Amino acid sequence: xxxxxxxxxxxxxxxxxxxxxxxxxxxVDGISYTVQRGQTLCxxxxxxxxxxxxxxxxLGLTQTQGAQVSxxxxxxxxxxxxxxxxxxxxxxxxxxxxxxxxxxxxxxPFYKVGAQLxxxxxxxxxxxxxxxRDRAVELLGLVKIPDPQRRVxxxxxxxxxxxxxxxxxxxxxxxxxxxLIADEPTTALDVTVQAQIMSLLAELQQxxxxxxxxxxxxxxVVAEIADVIAVMYAGRIVEHAPAEQIFSAPQHPYTWGLxxxxxxxxxxxxxxxxxxxxxxxxxxxxxxxxxxxxxxxYARESHTRIDPKREPVPGDPGHEVACLLEPDVRxxxxxxxxxxxxxxxxxxxxxxxxxxxxxxxEPAPETxxxxx
Amino acid sequence: MSATASPLVExxxxxxxxxxxxxVIFQRQIGAVKAVDGVSFDVxxxxxxxxxxxxxxGKSTTARLLVRLLEPTSGSIIFEGDDIAxxxxxxxxxxxxxxxxxxxxxxxxxxxRKTVGSIISDPxxxxxxxxxxxxxxxxxxxLMDRVGLNPEHYxxxxxxxxxxxxxxxxxxxxxxxxxxxLIADEPVSALDVxIQAQVLNLLRNLxxxxxxxxxxxAHDLSVVRHMCDRVAVMYLGKVVELAPxxxxxxxxxxxxxxxxxxxxxxxxxxxxxxxxQLLAGDVPSPANxxxxxxxxxxxxxxxxxxxxxxxxxxxKGAVGVAACHFPLTLDEVRLRLPPALTAAVSEDPxxxxxxxSAxxSAxxSST
Amino acid sequence: MYVQYWRYMKDIVFxxxxxxxxxxxQPVRQEIFDRLPxxxxxxxxxxxxxxxxxxxxxIISAIKRRSVxxxxxxxxxxxxxxxxxxxxxxxxLYLFANDIGVVKIFDGAGTYTGLTANPSQWFGSLLLPWxxxxxxxxxxxxxxxxxxxxxxxxxxxxxxxxxxxxxxxTVIGKHAVRSAITPIVTVLGLxxxxxxxxxxxxxxxxxxxxxxxxxYEGIINADLPVIQGTVLFGAFFIVIANLVVDITYAFLDPRxxxx
Numbered sequence: 001x002x003x004x005x006x007x008x009x010x011x012x013x014x015x016x017x018x019x020x021x022x023x024x025x026x027x028v029d030g031i032s033y034t035v036q037r038g039q040t041l042c043x044x045x046x047x048x049x050x051x052x053x054x055x056x057x058x059l060g061l062t063q064t065q066g067a068q069v070s071x072x073x074x075x076x077x078x079x080x081x082x083x084x085x086x087x088x089x090x091x092x093x094x095x096x097x098x099x100x101x102x103x104x105x106x107x108x109p110f111y112k113v114g115a116q117l118x119x120x121x122x123x124x125x126x127x128x129x130x131x132x133r134d135r136a137v138e139l140l141g142l143v144k145i146p147d148p149q150r151r152v153x154x155x156x157x158x159x160x161x162x163x164x165x166x167x168x169x170x171x172x173x174x175x176x177x178x179x180l181i182a183d184e185p186t187t188a189l190d191v192t193v194q195a196q197i198m199s200l201l202a203e204l205q206q207x208x209x210x211x212x213x214x215x216x217x218x219x220x221v222v223a224e225i226a227d228v229i230a231v232m233y234a235g236r237i238v239e240h241a242p243a244e245q246i247f248s249a250p251q252h253p254y255t256w257g258l259x260x261x262x263x264x265x266x267x268x269x270x271x272x273x274x275x276x277x278x279x280x281x282x283x284x285x286x287x288x289x290x291x292x293x294x295x296x297x298y299a300r301e302s303h304t305r306i307d308p309k310r311e312p313v314p315g316d317p318g319h320e321v322a323c324l325l326e327p328d329v330r331x332x333x334x335x336x337x338x339x340x341x342x343x344x345x346x347x348x349x350x351x352x353x354x355x356x357x358x359x360x361x362e363p364a365p366e367t368x369x370x371x372x
Numbered sequence: 373m374s375a376t377a378s379p380l381v382e383x384x385x386x387x388x389x390x391x392x393x394x395x396v397i398f399q400r401q402i403g404a405v406k407a408v409d410g411v412s413f414d415v416x417x418x419x420x421x422x423x424x425x426x427x428x429x430g431k432s433t434t435a436r437l438l439v440r441l442l443e444p445t446s447g448s449i450i451f452e453g454d455d456i457a458x459x460x461x462x463x464x465x466x467x468x469x470x471x472x473x474x475x476x477x478x479x480x481x482x483x484x485r486k487t488v489g490s491i492i493s494d495p496x497x498x499x500x501x502x503x504x505x506x507x508x509x510x511x512x513x514x515l516m517d518r519v520g521l522n523p524e525h526y527x528x529x530x531x532x533x534x535x536x537x538x539x540x541x542x543x544x545x546x547x548x549x550x551x552x553x554l555i556a557d558e559p560v561s562a563l564d565v566x567i568q569a570q571v572l573n574l575l576r577n578l579x580x581x582x583x584x585x586x587x588x589x590a591h592d593l594s595v596v597r598h599m600c601d602r603v604a605v606m607y608l609g610k611v612v613e614l615a616p617x618x619x620x621x622x623x624x625x626x627x628x629x630x631x632x633x634x635x636x637x638x639x640x641x642x643x644x645x646x647x648x649q650l651l652a653g654d655v656p657s658p659a660n661x662x663x664x665x666x667x668x669x670x671x672x673x674x675x676x677x678x679x680x681x682x683x684x685x686x687x688k689g690a691v692g693v694a695a696c697h698f699p700l701t702l703d704e705v706r707l708r709l710p711p712a713l714t715a716a717v718s719e720d721p722x723x724x725x726x727x728x729s730a731x732x733s734a735x736x737s738s739t
Numbered sequence: 740m741y742v743q744y745w746r747y748m749k750d751i752v753f754x755x756x757x758x759x760x761x762x763x764x765q766p767v768r769q770e771i772f773d774r775l776p777x778x779x780x781x782x783x784x785x786x787x788x789x790x791x792x793x794x795x796x797x798i799i800s801a802i803k804r805r806s807v808x809x810x811x812x813x814x815x816x817x818x819x820x821x822x823x824x825x826x827x828x829x830x831x832l833y834l835f836a837n838d839i840g841v842v843k844i845f846d847g848a849g850t851y852t853g854l855t856a857n858p859s860q861w862f863g864s865l866l867l868p869w870x871x872x873x874x875x876x877x878x879x880x881x882x883x884x885x886x887x888x889x890x891x892x893x894x895x896x897x898x899x900x901x902x903x904x905x906x907x908x909t910v911i912g913k914h915a916v917r918s919a920i921t922p923i924v925t926v927l928g929l930x931x932x933x934x935x936x937x938x939x940x941x942x943x944x945x946x947x948x949x950x951x952x953x954x955y956e957g958i959i960n961a962d963l964p965v966i967q968g969t970v971l972f973g974a975f976f977i978v979i980a981n982l983v984v985d986i987t988y989a990f991l992d993p994r995x996x997x998x
Contacts, residue, residue, distance in 0.1 A: 064901075097903075100899065109992070124904060191591060192635045220639045223639045265638055266712035267712075275567070279567070
């Protein structure tokens with residue numbers, strides 16, 4: 001039983017694997033994180049990082065793809081992975097709900113929006129159709145859809161992209177969730193619409209006090225709304241810290257790579273983008289030792305053999321990173337990167353001898369059938 | 373980019389309407405999607421011109437018109453002195469030796485049944501260059517190496533490559549003929565963040581090496597700022613602002629540009645919590661755009677004249693041009709841009725408050 | 740030639756007169772209308788049977804994809820589609836017909852009587868023909884529904900339905916099937932249209948006095964007016980069926996309504 005001070009949701013050592021014809025896909029490889037009441041956790045990663053799979057698994061939605069799951073997901077004192085089908089269904093769309101990336105394809109094209117909302121409501125609450133309908137109209141108003149009385153009887157294709165995402169949000173809020181999982185909710189939307197939706201989410205969180213797990217690859221979005229950030233790579237969390245620290249003192253070379261490779265409005269225009277070389281690894285045959293070493297400019301030979309564990313950063317409470325470089329070396333590298341030095345220079349100067357062998361960037365086959 | 377560089381392409385009053393037809397047997401035209409509705413701009417030799425806008429603004433249509441994948445409804449596109457708007461047949465084929473395009477989706481823009489080598493060889497085959505097969509293969513492999521692909525993968529199929537690599541294949545194909553003008557239609561939007569920088573750097577390097585002129589179409593303002601010398605902002609088929617990057621990103625004049633800037637999330641938690649200037653409502657349909665100034669239905673500064681008198685694209689006191697009766701004042705800009713950008717503006721005498729009211733009447737109260 | 744054609748068309752359109760049968764000098768129109776009830780009985784019954792068998796099999800196969808059950812039914816379906824209907828009919832009669840069959844369960848050929856004349860006889864005489872005619876259609880529809888359903892199940896809105904906490908049977912029954920069934924309805928309409936024009940082979944094997952049988956007799960006897968009449972009628976039904984299908988599609992898919 002979680003006490004008032006305990007976390008709302010606690011994921012411990014979660015592993016999710018998919019057996020496929022080409023081998024076992026290790027989509028999520030031992031991740032742990034917690035979410036407090038009313039907090040916003042952002043999971044940052046690219047395709048193949050496992051960010052989506054971990055959230056789908058929280059809601060038991062990966063079963064249909066034949067996932068093998070182990071670990072613990074504790075919510076309000078119960079392990080979600082041990083619940084039976086009916087108990088899990090009561091959680092999905094109720095205390096924990098989820099919205100997805102593409103609002104056009106996420107709503108059923110043949111049913112009216114109101115009907116879909118009513119369905120979500122009646123799945124968890126014992127109310128009459130009329131009461132459910134009233135609640136549906138109320139929810140549409142809550143997400144600032146104008147003229148909700150009329151629009152509740154329209155079909156999804158009659159709404160614009162931003163409006164549809166608001167409908168999805170309304171549907172997710174219909175049973176007063178404690179945790180809202182949002183998987184790339186604005187990636188498919190125009191930037192002005194994205195701003196509207198992010199503003200709406202922030203406001204709703206304030207009003208309703210729910211926790212949000214936001215999955216995204218957009219560091220700008222993350223900066224806006226995150227309290228805590230978890231950076232995922234190849235199925236692992238490589239860095240986990242309060243938001244300010246990820247941006248001011250990032251510790252993992254992947255995080256550095258992400259921050260240095262994106263063009264930003266607030267840095268000099270002609271500053272070179274420093275890309276991360278290579279490509280995300282195959283989740284079937286992962287690199288030896290540290291998963292990131294083939295792409296890490298600072299990898300030493302020993303990093304091809306040793307797999308780093310997530311460890312706290314000395315002097316930085318709440319900040320954890322999985323990296324074999326020494327903390328002081330990391331701090332210096334980041335400082336110099338900010339100043340504009342290139343990784344090659346820093347590697348020679350700061351990381352020292354015994355570099356990792358050059359790895360040819362072979363194209364790995366696309367991981368079939370599994371959504372990242 | 374010096375202002376005296378000559379235009380490689382002059383686009384004048386370019387229009388592309390897609391008819392909407394209805395009817396069981398005889399299809400009547402009942403309306404049109406005004407994708408591009410009277411657009412004029414120059415592309416200067418050797419520059420990178422960015423075109424930004426959101427869904428329905430017409431930037432992709434403009435891209436296709438420039439490379440003549442589409443024929444304009446009216447207007448002219450003057451490329452190296454010739455109007456290519458109505459070119460056809462062999463003239464069009466000749467044009468494509470000089471103008472090429474890279475598409476957005478690396479997954480659907482490559483023929484899955486052809487090998488990479490074959491895809492990149494196509495331009496040579498079509499235009500009768502490098503007729504010897506061995507010669508051609510060598511040339512293609514050189515191209516592959518140039519864009520960062522392994523030449524040994526000549527015989528592989530697109531599905532064996534990642535998104536970023538497929539995009540490089542598209543680039544290789546586009547530069548095979550050493551074009552003068554390269555149109556890139558959202559070349560990195562479908563790629564992972566860590567790969568985007570690779571492809572962007574590649575484009576920049578190729579441009580420098582080959583002396584290309586690049587028209588870069590995107591919706592991501594940060595990317596465009598990084599890549600482009602001048603930027604055109606489009607809304608519902610019209611160019612609403614066109615300015616050098618430095619100017620656009622420190623002192624945008626058009627309220628829509630301001631809204632775009634304000635909406636861009638910046639990866640900096642301290643600057644991120646600034647007050648957003650959000651636009652109300654949705655983008656109107658291009659089939660039924662608002663009268664006169666297309667933006668007046670959502671503009672925080674709109675007044676009566678805006679729905680009656682379509683403002684022309686003209687200078688508002690600095691180098692760039694904007695189409696607005698009530699352009700943004702410096703104070704309004706400060707509310708919309710990240711502090712880092714606006715800090716530079718106040719010191720620059722070009723952008724003193726007096727110069728911002730060069731065209732219109734009394735500036736309205738700041739929003 | 741074209742004068743003939745013009746007169747023929749005029750007769751049909753204005754007088755609904757299809758000419759007279761060479762064989763028995765009866766008005767073709769009358770012959771067709773007499774046979775219509777039989778063909779309609781055969782068609783409607785077969786439709787019900789094949790939907791009742793094919794659709795559930797399709798759904799179950801899609802849910803239990805790649806299981807033994809699925810592989811068995813899909814192979815069986817392939818056989819059923821491949822078997823020509825007249826062969827199936829003859830085998831059916833040989834095995835099951837009351838008069839000549841090995842296992843005497845169904846009424847034999849030629850036992851058809853009108854619905855109003857003798858309901859139970861009518862029903863009994865049509866059972867085997869229904870099953871035979873429905874066999875290949877049921878198989879086809881099962882395979883079609885199965886493949887549509889598998890495709891729909893991977894759509895995003897199915898994931899949303901599950902994320903809402905709906906029971907799996909609602910997700911499949913209400914969300915997935917609703918989408919998968921739309922192309923089936925269109926095919927159904929066309930099939931009905933074709934069958935109403937006369938299931939020639941089935942009617943012949945079972946000696947059911949329908950339009951198909953009439954066409955067969957007309958061909959055997961080189962009875963031109965009859966042939967012309969049945970062909971025209973068949974074509975008419977197909978055109979009507981197409982129209983109905985178009986309208987139904989708009990009814991089923993709201994996106995089409997406003998284009």
